[in-house]
Amino acid sequence: MKITKLETFVVDGGWRAWTYVKVETDEGITGWGECSDYRVTNAVEGMVRDLTPLLIGKDPCAYEMRFIDMMRITRSSPGGITARAIAGIECALVDIAARARNISVVEMLGGPTRDKVRLYWSHCGTTRVRHHDMVGAPPINTWADVTALGKEVVARGFTALKTNIVMPGQNGTWMSGFGGFGLTMGPNDEWAPNALIDHVVKHIGTLRDAVGPDFDINLDLNWHFKPEACMRIAKALEPFNLHWLEIDTHDADALLHIKQSTSTRICTGETLIHMKEYLPFFQKHAADMFMIDVPWNGIVQGKKVGDLAATFGHNIGPHNHYSHLSTHMSAALCATLHNVRIMEIDIDDVPWKDDLVTHKPEIVDGHMIIPKRPGLGTAIVEEVARAHPWDANKAAHAKQLAQPKNLRS
Numbered sequence: 001m002k003i004t005k006l007e008t009f010v011v012d013g014g015w016r017a018w019t020y021v022k023v024e025t026d027e028g029i030t031g032w033g034e035c036s037d038y039r040v041t042n043a044v045e046g047m048v049r050d051l052t053p054l055l056i057g058k059d060p061c062a063y064e065m066r067f068i069d070m071m072r073i074t075r076s077s078p079g080g081i082t083a084r085a086i087a088g089i090e091c092a093l094v095d096i097a098a099r100a101r102n103i104s105v106v107e108m109l110g111g112p113t114r115d116k117v118r119l120y121w122s123h124c125g126t127t128r129v130r131h132h133d134m135v136g137a138p139p140i141n142t143w144a145d146v147t148a149l150g151k152e153v154v155a156r157g158f159t160a161l162k163t164n165i166v167m168p169g170q171n172g173t174w175m176s177g178f179g180g181f182g183l184t185m186g187p188n189d190e191w192a193p194n195a196l197i198d199h200v201v202k203h204i205g206t207l208r209d210a211v212g213p214d215f216d217i218n219l220d221l222n223w224h225f226k227p228e229a230c231m232r233i234a235k236a237l238e239p240f241n242l243h244w245l246e247i248d249t250h251d252a253d254a255l256l257h258i259k260q261s262t263s264t265r266i267c268t269g270e271t272l273i274h275m276k277e278y279l280p281f282f283q284k285h286a287a288d289m290f291m292i293d294v295p296w297n298g299i300v301q302g303k304k305v306g307d308l309a310a311t312f313g314h315n316i317g318p319h320n321h322y323s324h325l326s327t328h329m330s331a332a333l334c335a336t337l338h339n340v341r342i343m344e345i346d347i348d349d350v351p352w353k354d355d356l357v358t359h360k361p362e363i364v365d366g367h368m369i370i371p372k373r374p375g376l377g378t379a380i381v382e383e384v385a386r387a388h389p390w391d392a393n394k395a396a397h398a399k400q401l402a403q404p405k406n407l408r409s
Helices: 038-055 063-073 080-100 126-135 143-155 174-178 194-211 227-236 252-260 274-284 299-311 324-334 382-387 392-401
Strands: 003-012 017-025 031-034 116-122 160-163 216-220 244-246 266-268 289-292 315-318 343-346 367-369
Touching (some): 003 038, 003 382, 017 038, 017 080, 031 080, 031 324, 038 080, 227 244, 252 274, 274 289
Parallel strands (some): 116 343, 216 244, 244 266
16 A cells, blocks of 8 residues: 555635644545644644655555654754644554454554543633633623633533633633733743632632532643742642643653642643653643643554653543544544553534534543544545535634733733
8 A cells, every 4th residue: 555645735724723644645545634723724734735745656555664764854853843744644544554454443552441431621721711702602601601611611521621711701821922822922921929819719719619629620731920920820729639730841840840849730741742742741740630632642652652641650641632633543442552541522613614624522420432434534525524624714814803801810
């Protein structure tokens, strides 16, 4: 079998782009992978095109060799955009290799360790406070709306959620206008004003009252605070027994300093790439649990990271705020590991998300059933993908609408 064509699809995900890689072969078997990163969409798509000549005519089932080839040719610019493009291609190749054998990716990589994986409802409240109109959900205007959402999550069978620092009634979150992901740098300089600490306590306390003491709550701080601010937030949240406080950094020593300052559990890793970047965090036990982004690492490389985490006694959880294709990729990873904590999934989303795939995730009582169909267990429906092309101008407008109107909590 030989690779005959690579094609990218950049699809409208409402306020972000979903990027897919389609790989075709001379035997009519097609594979799909996702490598979404809406902040550098054009760059990732361009990198896939740059790698295409290297792959045409090669055996897709030798996916480990193809990975080595791609890493070797991009050795002057490893990680980042390069890693994302390689991951999308690798996932498509793994999909092909399993389909060629008429088995699932999970079976091909050693067989299942589980038949279902526990999920947490991600961006819970975050999406509704920014884009409730896009997803057809109630807005978050008051603390009563936060309470109602928490009760809804429980009623729908979930046992865990993740939120950001939601600013009810202000059309956004702290990170929308005042963190590193806004349209400006913002005035906070990555420190936490006293009013923000009080706001975070109010936010998490409201959710805790709504969901009860046994429900798992995660709070994601993203890249928006220096270690000192993270420590203050972690300390303030200790009474709420968080499942984890998510902190992103590439400095293992700084993260260890934060972890040692608090009893709040710490999670990290969503932007780390391959075993080399994870290793110092594992060696220092710099966090309590770790995330693996499959669309940025690949399934096989992600499994290597997960197995490495197990040797240091750590649980992992896939970072998965993308489309249903990524969800299937992440579920496949979970089903090949024995140290999985939980898996991320976005529930509030654009109405065409389900239509984009041949099979959407099967969710029962807050768990995703591991599919047994060949390959990844789903594929992109091209007609739907082409009907929803990504419009960067629309995304910029959506970001503008999501800016908080004031700083009051």
